[in-house]
Amino acid sequence: MSLERIKIAPELHDIMPEEYQDLVQRATYGNNSRGWKDIGTSKELIEEHSLCAGCPESMAFRYILASLPNPEDTVMVGSTGCTSLVFPHVGVHNIHSLFGNQNAIASGLKRALTVRFPDRAKDVVVLAGDGATVDIGLDMTLQAWFRQEKFTTICFDNELYANTGGQESGLMQKGFVAKMAPVGKTFEKVRLPEIARESGCHYVVNCTVSKPNLVEKVIKNAIHVAREIGPTYLQLYTPCILEIGKNSMEGLQEMRDSEKPTERFAYKEYISETAKELLTEIAAKEKERKAAAKKQLAEQTA
Amino acid sequence: MNTQYKVMPGPEHFLPPSASSMGIRLPDPGQGHIHGSIVPEEEAMEAAARQILQGKVPTIFPGPLVLWAWNEKAAQKAKAIRELFETIKECAASSQQPMLIPMPDYRPKYPKINPEIEINPNHPNLTIWHNKIDVCMFVGVHCHQANLSLKIIRGGTNCYTIAMCAQAGHEDAMLTFRDATAEKILRLSEWVRKLKGSVEPPSN
Ligand SMILES: Cc1ncc(C[n+]2csc(CCOP(=O)(O)OP(=O)(O)O)c2C)c(N)n1
Numbered sequence: 001m002s003l004e005r006i007k008i009a010p011e012l013h014d015i016m017p018e019e020y021q022d023l024v025q026r027a028t029y030g031n032n033s034r035g036w037k038d039i040g041t042s043k044e045l046i047e048e049h050s051l052c053a054g055c056p057e058s059m060a061f062r063y064i065l066a067s068l069p070n071p072e073d074t075v076m077v078g079s080t081g082c083t084s085l086v087f088p089h090v091g092v093h094n095i096h097s098l099f100g101n102q103n104a105i106a107s108g109l110k111r112a113l114t115v116r117f118p119d120r121a122k123d124v125v126v127l128a129g130d131g132a133t134v135d136i137g138l139d140m141t142l143q144a145w146f147r148q149e150k151f152t153t154i155c156f157d158n159e160l161y162a163n164t165g166g167q168e169s170g171l172m173q174k175g176f177v178a179k180m181a182p183v184g185k186t187f188e189k190v191r192l193p194e195i196a197r198e199s200g201c202h203y204v205v206n207c208t209v210s211k212p213n214l215v216e217k218v219i220k221n222a223i224h225v226a227r228e229i230g231p232t233y234l235q236l237y238t239p240c241i242l243e244i245g246k247n248s249m250e251g252l253q254e255m256r257d258s259e260k261p262t263e264r265f266a267y268k269e270y271i272s273e274t275a276k277e278l279l280t281e282i283a284a285k286e287k288e289r290k291a292a293a294k295k296q297l298a299e300q301t302a
Numbered sequence: 303m304n305t306q307y308k309v310m311p312g313p314e315h316f317l318p319p320s321a322s323s324m325g326i327r328l329p330d331p332g333q334g335h336i337h338g339s340i341v342p343e344e345e346a347m348e349a350a351a352r353q354i355l356q357g358k359v360p361t362i363f364p365g366p367l368v369l370w371a372w373n374e375k376a377a378q379k380a381k382a383i384r385e386l387f388e389t390i391k392e393c394a395a396s397s398q399q400p401m402l403i404p405m406p407d408y409r410p411k412y413p414k415i416n417p418e419i420e421i422n423p424n425h426p427n428l429t430i431w432h433n434k435i436d437v438c439m440f441v442g443v444h445c446h447q448a449n450l451s452l453k454i455i456r457g458g459t460n461c462y463t464i465a466m467c468a469q470a471g472h473e474d475a476m477l478t479f480r481d482a483t484a485e486k487i488l489r490l491s492e493w494v495r496k497l498k499g500s501v502e503p504p505s506n
């Protein structure tokens with residue numbers, strides 16, 4: 001279905017740069033079961049980035065973009081920070097909002113898309129840093145949740161303002177000393193996942209991006225719940241290796257260490273009752289779809 | 303409104319004013335503008351065809367609205383653009399090197415734009431400088447991106463800009479059409495054919 005909409009005009013096909021021909025021919029638009037396993041075998045919606053070498057945000061971007069259930073009908077909203085330098089390379093519609101305003105922009109966008117395309121599912125996904133989500137944009141973040149706006153908020157939590165050189169953020173751990181916060185944080189890491197739950201989010205997860213299958217699962221759940229029910233929130237640990245003094249190969253281990261059961265990124269999930277019903281329904285349909293596809297394949301090969 | 307300001311090939315300067323702020327207004331249906339002065343559309347057709355036949359590297363820049371087959375209308379326009387380009391090639395003198403370079407989307411592709419094969423509205427001058435383009439036509443580019451780009455071109459290059467606009471035209475181009483359709487694009491192609499031989503081609 002969706003591939004019919006993403007078509008190059010035949011008369012101008014030969015002048016289109018290879019990158020765009022690839023996006024049409026080898027990307028996974030319209031593939032119901034697209035996910036992280038397509039990475040490496042199909043055209044990705046991001047291939048180059050401007051992050052530091054080995055920055056876990058780059059892994060997170062790849063897994064998230066591979067897992068969007070509906071990329072051709074998704075608009076992402078970014079904010080200033082390390083992530084904003086990546087968005088120009090992303091093959092999904094995206095809007096750069098003024099720092100902190102991302103959830104306000106996404107609210108208006110989602111409402112406008114609903115009016116403009118009443119018969120088509122349009123997903124809006126905010127992706128911003130912890131400074132944008134929890135400090136300067138906290139008002140917009142919370143108000144969108146209070147109003148039950150139907151979009152997903154993803155926070156790339158690297159526990160400081162990375163892009164501006166390491167200032168203190170609300171999500172920084174107590175006692176942490178950063179390059180531009182030499183005194184050390186004097187209060188606890190803000191408990192945004194709990195605040196999200198109390199503010200009306202129907203699906204909340206706190207985790208790292210060390211496991212691609214987990215990222216795929218939570219992204220799909222969060223987007224489906226936001227589409228049908230109301231706001232959802234994902235807080236993903238994407239450590240700033242530059243600021244915590246790790247080299248480019250150490251990001252993954254840092255995430256693994258921080259997701260141990262007693263650590264601050266131990267997997268934490270909250271799902272509202274209505275969201276639970278929806279996800280059970282979706283899982284049942286998915287099972288049916290897979291069984292039918294398997295049966296069809298068996299019949300074809302028989 | 304009479305105005306002193308003329309929308310001319312640059313390089314004008316680093317931040318050229320938007321032509322509308324200098325009093326240039328858009329044509330009404332059936333009209334175009336040349337350097338900011340309103341003219342009948344047919345006059346704009348002839349002037350555009352002359353520019354194309356005089357340019358060393360006359361180039362069409364099709365944008366996302368025509369490169370992607372969104373609907374039947376877009377597909378028809380793409381077909382007409384191809385035909386216009388083939389006509390320009392056919393009518394071009396040996397001293398001319400016509401080009402057809404796409405603007406597939408508007409992402410600011412820093413720093414990896416390949417100016418040989420694409421143009422980007424955020425730094426269009428890179429493609430124009432690289433290929434020494436001296437006449438160009440925008441078609442199928444959303445208004446905001448076209449205006450931004452046309453202004454950058456006027457600021458930093460000496461390229462003559464033509465806009466084949468599907469809406470109300472572009473003040474920031476040196477010559478604009480409005481309400482572009484496939485038929486209008488084909489009419490320009492006929493004008494190029496008609497004027498072939500009567501326009502002095504560029505010297506080698
Ligand atoms: C309105 C506004 N205020 C401040 C800034 C400066 N600024 C740019 S990036 C940034 C911090 C970003 O931190 P975060 O959201 O955590 O993203 P990160 O770079 O860590 O991924 C700040 C304060 C800005 N660009 N705009």
Ligand code: SF4
Pocket residue numbers: 050051052055056057082158162163239240241242243
């Ligand atoms: S500064 Fe930190 S968060 Fe930003 S790209 Fe570099 S490693 Fe990643």
Ligand SMILES: [Mg+2]
Pocket residue numbers: 081129130131156157158159160161162169
């Ligand atoms: Mg941060």
